[in-house]
Amino acid sequence: xxxxxxxxxxxxxxxxxxxxxxxxxxxxxxxxxxxxxxxxxxxxxxxxxxxxxxxxxxxxxxxxxxxxxxxxxxxxxxxxxxxxxxxxxxxxxxxxxxxxxxxxxxxxxxxxxxxxxxxxxxxxxxxxxxxxxxxxxxxxxxxxxxxxxxxxxxxxxxxxxxxxxxxxxxxxxxxxxxxxxxxxxxxxxxxxxxxxxxxxxxxxxxxxxxxxxxxxxxxxxxxxxxxxxxxxxxxxxxxxxxxxxxxxxxxxxxxxxxxxxxxxxxxxxxxxxxxxxxxxxxxxxxxxxxxxxxxxxxxxx
Amino acid sequence: xxxxxxxxxxxxxxxxxxxxxxxxxxxxxxxxxxxxxxxxxxxxxxxxxxxxxxxxxxxxxxxxxxxxxxxxxxxxxxxxxxxxxxxxxxxxxxxxxxxxxxxxxxxxxxxxxxxxxxxxxxxxxxxxxxxxxxxxxxxxxxxxxxxxxxxxxxxxxxxxxxxxxxxxxxxxxxxxxxxxxxxxxxxxxxxxxxxxxxxxxxxxxxxxxxxxxxxxxxxxxxxxxx
Numbered sequence: 001x002x003x004x005x006x007x008x009x010x011x012x013x014x015x016x017x018x019x020x021x022x023x024x025x026x027x028x029x030x031x032x033x034x035x036x037x038x039x040x041x042x043x044x045x046x047x048x049x050x051x052x053x054x055x056x057x058x059x060x061x062x063x064x065x066x067x068x069x070x071x072x073x074x075x076x077x078x079x080x081x082x083x084x085x086x087x088x089x090x091x092x093x094x095x096x097x098x099x100x101x102x103x104x105x106x107x108x109x110x111x112x113x114x115x116x117x118x119x120x121x122x123x124x125x126x127x128x129x130x131x132x133x134x135x136x137x138x139x140x141x142x143x144x145x146x147x148x149x150x151x152x153x154x155x156x157x158x159x160x161x162x163x164x165x166x167x168x169x170x171x172x173x174x175x176x177x178x179x180x181x182x183x184x185x186x187x188x189x190x191x192x193x194x195x196x197x198x199x200x201x202x203x204x205x206x207x208x209x210x211x212x213x214x215x216x217x218x219x220x221x222x223x224x225x226x227x228x229x230x231x232x233x234x235x236x237x238x239x240x241x242x243x244x245x246x247x248x249x250x251x252x253x254x255x256x257x258x259x260x261x262x263x264x265x266x267x268x269x270x271x272x273x274x275x276x277x278x279x280x281x282x283x284x285x286x287x288x289x290x291x292x293x294x295x296x297x298x299x300x301x
Numbered sequence: 302x303x304x305x306x307x308x309x310x311x312x313x314x315x316x317x318x319x320x321x322x323x324x325x326x327x328x329x330x331x332x333x334x335x336x337x338x339x340x341x342x343x344x345x346x347x348x349x350x351x352x353x354x355x356x357x358x359x360x361x362x363x364x365x366x367x368x369x370x371x372x373x374x375x376x377x378x379x380x381x382x383x384x385x386x387x388x389x390x391x392x393x394x395x396x397x398x399x400x401x402x403x404x405x406x407x408x409x410x411x412x413x414x415x416x417x418x419x420x421x422x423x424x425x426x427x428x429x430x431x432x433x434x435x436x437x438x439x440x441x442x443x444x445x446x447x448x449x450x451x452x453x454x455x456x457x458x459x460x461x462x463x464x465x466x467x468x469x470x471x472x473x474x475x476x477x478x479x480x481x482x483x484x485x486x487x488x489x490x491x492x493x494x495x496x497x498x499x500x501x502x503x504x505x506x507x508x509x510x511x512x513x514x515x516x517x518x519x520x521x522x523x524x525x526x527x
Binding site: 004007008010011014015037040041044045047048049050051052053054055056057059060063064074075078080081082083085086088089092093094096097100116117119120121124127128131135137141142143144145146147148149150153155157158159160161162163164165166167168169170172173174175178179209213214217218221226230237238239241242243245246249252253256257260261262264265266268269270271272273276277279280281283284287288291292295 | 302304305307308311312315320321322323325326328329332333335336338341343344345346347348349350351352353354355356357358359360361362363364365366367368369370371372373374375378409410411412413414416417418419420421422423425440444445447448449450451452454455456459460463469470473474477478481483485489490491492493494496497500501504505508
């Protein structure tokens with residue numbers, strides 16, 4: 001069955017090529033970093049948990065050594081292909097769309113849970129083929145250009161994965177229940193505005209800490225949502241759950257912990273301020289959080 | 302209670318601008334230690350989770366394609382498109398993208414766009430070109446427009462996707478409530494994402510139109526190093 005094996009094989013191959021190219025330019029730290037990421041993609045399942053942990057420590061050591069270098073100035077783009085350059089660019093989203101719809105019909109061949117990732121991988125392969133066929137790229141050219149982008153992104157590339165792993169340690173240590181108990185203890189019973197505020201702000205605050213509204217929801221539902229808003233105040237469970245989750249999403253917009261949404265684009269767009277995307281989101285997130293709290297109160301009380 | 306020390310480490314570490322990856326590892330170590338886990342168990346938990354979440358890093362496989370297309374003038378072409386559009390401003394373009402992102406996400410098409418797929422190669426250069434045509438040249442304006450393009454992508458995704466019934470967060474909510482004996486259909490949950498989706502479009506859309514007015518102020522005086 002085709003699933004994450006194809007996705008990780010492709011990602012691993014790309015990072016392995018980046019590693020070789022970086023080594024050719026004597027960017028040793030960058031090369032080692034890419035080689036470790038490639039190893040994680042290609043043989044991570046066979047390494048075992050402790051070895052994967054050691055791999056992470058090695059990645060962190062390279063990143064913290066400060067020896068990873070950004071790319072040199074890029075050569076000037078040559079716009080000699082006209083509108084044809086849009087074709088490969090649009091193939092990836094188009095393949096993601098078509099594949100997501102189509103692959104769900106082929107559950108025996110393609111893992112339905114990974115349909116989108118498999119589709120994006122196929123789209124990338126097609127786009128790469130078009131780069132050679134349509135734009136006359138030399139064999140190494142896309143990878144040289146891609147390695148340059150990867151050098152500019154640097155170690156921030158693994159930050160989302162690192163934070164997700166930290167979340168797993170938090171979960172094992174029971175951080176969620178402790179925070180939930182704390183918030184539950186603060187809210188007096190029968191105080192509906194207080195409970196609504198604690199729930200909406202708690203969802204946002206907990207999401208800011210964990211970087212993920214999914215981690216916050218079970219905790220806040222247990223501490224406030226179910227006992228105080230649904231059972232205590234008789235609120236509609238659908239409203240309490242749905243609007244609470246969206247309050248959490250407002251928190252996602254405000255936190256560096258949600259690195260894949262907030263720090264990765266800043267790196268990808270080469271912003272000078274690592275937190276520039278968060279700063280741009282705050283003035284939308286805060287009024288939207290207030291809207292969600294008000295909507296909850298209007299529907300529950 | 303002691304396990305909250307890890308949160309203090311991560312918040313303090315980010316605030317004091319230590320290396321973020323070191324801060325994350327330190328926070329994991331402190332949290333695990335406070336919960337009485339032995340160091341090997343902490344390392345194994347972290348390594349296991351790292352291996353299980355590789356899919357978030359897999360998107361970088363598009364870098365060779367994006368890199369090559371940019372070398373062949375993709376961003377310049379995207380800018381050229383804007384030049385042909387009368388009345389296109391950075392704010393209006395991004396507002397249109399916000400609507401596109403919300404609607405496609407609401408249909409479950411969360412991966413047709415994203416920072417690597419659309420924002421860097423297409424949306425940000427188009428918005429920048431429009432801003433320059435509005436007279437807002439210079440680094441500060443470029444930074445602001447690029448950051449806003451990324452922000453618009455996130456906001457469109459977050460406040461569109463929950464309208465789709467088969468998205469992860471809807472299934473999570475259903476699962477959690479099931480545990481309390483509260484049985485809901487995904488449709489009941491997704492319908493309640495609509496008011497917030499409209500509010501998000503109104504608030505962020507208004508900010509985008511306001512961005513156009515702010516960009517107009519960037520026009521003069523021209524930057525000294527321009």
